[in-house]
Amino acid sequence: MTATSSPPAAASRLDHLGLLYRDAEEYAERCAAFLADGLAAGDPALVAVPGANGDLIRDRLGTGRAEVRFADMAVAGRNPGRIIPGVLLAFAAAHPGRRVRIIGEPIWPGRTGLEYPACAMHEALINVALARHDAIVLCPYDAARLPSDMVEDAWRTHPVMLDGAGRRASPAYGDPVATAADFDVPLPLPPAGAARLVFEGFPDLPGVRAFVAGWADAAGLPSVRRPDVLLAVNELATNTADYTGGPGTLLLWREDAVMVCQIDDQGHLDDPLAGRVPPADSVGRGRGVLVVNELADLVRIHRRPGGTSIRLHFDLGIPPPS
Structure with missing residues (x-):
């Protein structure tokens, strides 16, 4: 089971952004604006968010939404370990030679404490797995309803954050592989009768x-x-x-x-x-x-x-x- 891997030496072409939002109105507005910028530039766009959040974005985006692909993250990303290969890399591979624009929301109220370490590890490893891809990935976080430690972790897993103060480099961002390792926590004990x-x-x-x-x-x-x-x-x-x-x-x-x-x-x-x-x-x-x-x-x-x-x-x- 031993394997080795090194982060790419070349400069990353990935722009990985964390978005802190506080209500449905701000969510729809910021996500739609992000997509509109991509549509204007001719970028292929994917929205992978849980359930009804996709409807909020569709309704706000209005014309041009047929050019955006939508996926329910609660299904496609039910297992967080499936998101990078099955959602992000698959979409990039479908558009070779082009910059892709993706909204991916792997962490939302309702994710369990058992799921969360895998979700946070996924967010950290995006920075390595997509480093060679010409991509801009926006990850929304519900700052009003998520626990404060999850919001703090977003600052650790995203090089750049967007909030009411605008866009800024995250002072908490560090080596993504080391950050991912921080979420490699012991599993709950199996039951005695297993x-x-x-x-x-x-x-x-x-x-x-x-x-x-x-x-x-x-x-x-x-x-x-x-x-x-x-x-x-x-x-x-x-x-x-x-x-x-x-x-x-x-x-x-x-x-x-x-x-x-x-x-x-x-x-x-x-x-x-x-x-x-x-x-x-x-x-x-x-x-x-x-x-x-x-x-x-x-x-x-x-x-x-x-x-x-x-x-x-x-x-x-x-x-x-x-």
Whole structure:
């Protein structure tokens, strides 16, 4: 599971802005103005914001909105680890040789404390993942309703901030990889009754899949989610077998209508962009965490002393058994 990556040496072409807003009127006005500037310049534009926020921007933008692509961040970015590859880089790749303009709102009131570290890590890593792309990304923050520590973190993850005082360089912004590492916090402890399997090497992978399938049957996992769960766990277990020199431990449990899978091993996931930036087509390896990010509703990675823990959440969409 070991990989290495270095931030690009070339000067960044990315303009990553944090926008602090306090009400729907200010939100719509500032976002629409940002898009209007892009439309006037002929920039392809993407708006990836949660739910009804997109309607606020559409209504304010008025004419020309057909030239802007909209995505519901609550769906496309349900798992924050999916946003860079599946939303931002995908949009940039669809417009090669052109400057792209994106509104991305990954943090909003309603994001849980469990999701937040992955969201903040995502914001920090945008500065590395998109550094070579000619892009301007605006990230709105509801300064009136978000906790103050989340607003303070926005100053740490964005080189430039916009608020009522205008545009200014953030005095709190620093090395984005180091900032991202600050959000690599320990995971909550698994429940004592979690199902547990220790496995080692490729010969044990069929047993891992059978263990997950059996647990899924007993827990009543909906059939529509079974392929996602089986493939995601198999990818992580394969990484353990491929990259580490020791055994891995698989834990499975249910939290209300969420299935949780965790793999602990002795590997070291050194690349901060693992699972966020697709490897080159010529590279035949390194896509396991990328696949997992696409399949799961939340992925939390914790680089602990002596190894790595990766926890996956799958929304079952059904009530827990009585």
